[in-house]
Amino acid sequence: MFGAIEAGGTKFVCGVGTTPEDLKTVQFPTTSPQATTEAAVAYFRERAGGELQAVGIASFGPVDLHPESPTFGYITSTPKSGWRNFDFAGAIRRSLGVPVGFDTDVNGSALGEARWGAAQGLSDFVYLTVGTGIGGGAMVHGRILHGLMHPEMGHIRVPHDVSQDPYPGACPYHGDCLEGLASGPAIEARWGATARDLPPDHPAWVLEAHYLALGLANWVCTLSPERIVLGGGVMEQTHLFRLIRKDLAQILNGYIQVAEITERREDFVVPPRLGSRAGVLGALVLAEQASASEAR
Numbered sequence: 395m396f397g398a399i400e401a402g403g404t405k406f407v408c409g410v411g412t413t414p415e416d417l418k419t420v421q422f423p424t425t426s427p428q429a430t431t432e433a434a435v436a437y438f439r440e441r442a443g444g445e446l447q448a449v450g451i452a453s454f455g456p457v458d459l460h461p462e463s464p465t466f467g468y469i470t471s472t473p474k475s476g477w478r479n480f481d482f483a484g485a486i487r488r489s490l491g492v493p494v495g496f497d498t499d500v501n502g503s504a505l506g507e508a509r510w511g512a513a514q515g516l517s518d519f520v521y522l523t524v525g526t527g528i529g530g531g532a533m534v535h536g537r538i539l540h541g542l543m544h545p546e547m548g549h550i551r552v553p554h555d556v557s558q559d560p561y562p563g564a565c566p567y568h569g570d571c572l573e574g575l576a577s578g579p580a581i582e583a584r585w586g587a588t589a590r591d592l593p594p595d596h597p598a599w600v601l602e603a604h605y606l607a608l609g610l611a612n613w614v615c616t617l618s619p620e621r622i623v624l625g626g627g628v629m630e631q632t633h634l635f636r637l638i639r640k641d642l643a644q645i646l647n648g649y650i651q652v653a654e655i656t657e658r659r660e661d662f663v664v665p666p667r668l669g670s671r672a673g674v675l676g677a678l679v680l681a682e683q684a685s686a687s688e689a690r
């Protein structure tokens with residue numbers, strides 16, 4: 395039996411099980427690190443007791459993912475009060491006495507989609523979430539890319555034509571990075587209405603698709619993914635997919651001559667298959683991996 399935590403800035407989703415079929419989950423609000431991790435630990439003790447083999451955590455960040463670092467498993471520079479420099483993985487490991495797997499929330503979703511969802515069987519793909527922020531995870535040669543820290547795909551720069559779109563952008567660090575231009579809050583600030591309430595024929599969506607397609611073009615040209623999975627609240631607007639696919643082909647302008655881009659676009663830019671469960675299922679994969687590497 396494995397424990398899974400999808401740790402978000404506003405809520406925790408915890409699950410116990412081994413597969414999407416048997417995973418039972420609960421949710422509670424994210425308060426202080428102590429109270430929230432205690433609630434998670436209490437849930438695992440009650441549901442799994444001595445059967446618990448490992449826990450996986452897919453966490454909001456930034457986080458330290460370097461196994462050899464003294465602050466491995468910590469949440470690092472978050473503005474979220476109380477959570478900065480919190481030893482998240484350590485707190486769970488000490489309380490439960492089992493191996494703990496740890497990664498970012500979006501890398502967790504990527505792992506979940508790779509194992510059971512829209513990216514099954516692929517060794518190279520990108521998972522992007524477009525919600526309150528924009529975050530991306532990449533699988534490269536069958537492994538989730540960490541590198542120097544972990545990718546921060548939402549903060550790439552994309553061309554911003556201020557004569558067409560004078561909105562300065564919402565990112566506190568960069569203004570008009572991709573997240574600053576295309577996150578849910580950016581849409582709301584630019585148009586004065588929530589993304590959920592804008593009708594499908596509103597000009598907001600052509601612009602949104604354009605910014606996202608610019609981001610995708612960058613990852614196509616750098617990571618060469620076999621597929622790109624787009625999730626998050628904003629992508630509930632399913633009409634965006636068609637706009638993004640078309641815009642992406644236009645931006646690449648015939649240069650990338652593979653059928654996924656020129657013909658089979660519906661298979662290249664796709665919605666997640668696990669929906670809102672991707673993150674917690676990815677945490678389950680992290681638990682499984684932690685258990686396997688402990689056994690080695």
Ligand code: ADP
Nearest residue numbers: 525526527578579588589590626627628630631
């Ligand atoms: P979070 O990023 O906080 O984990 P979400 O992925 O649900 O959560 O993203 C929340 C953002 O997505 C909000 O800015 C909200 O306006 C937007 N959003 C949520 N649902 C929809 C929807 N059905 N259509 C368009 N935008 C949505």
Ligand code: ZN
Nearest residue numbers: 549565568571
């Ligand atoms: Zn930014």
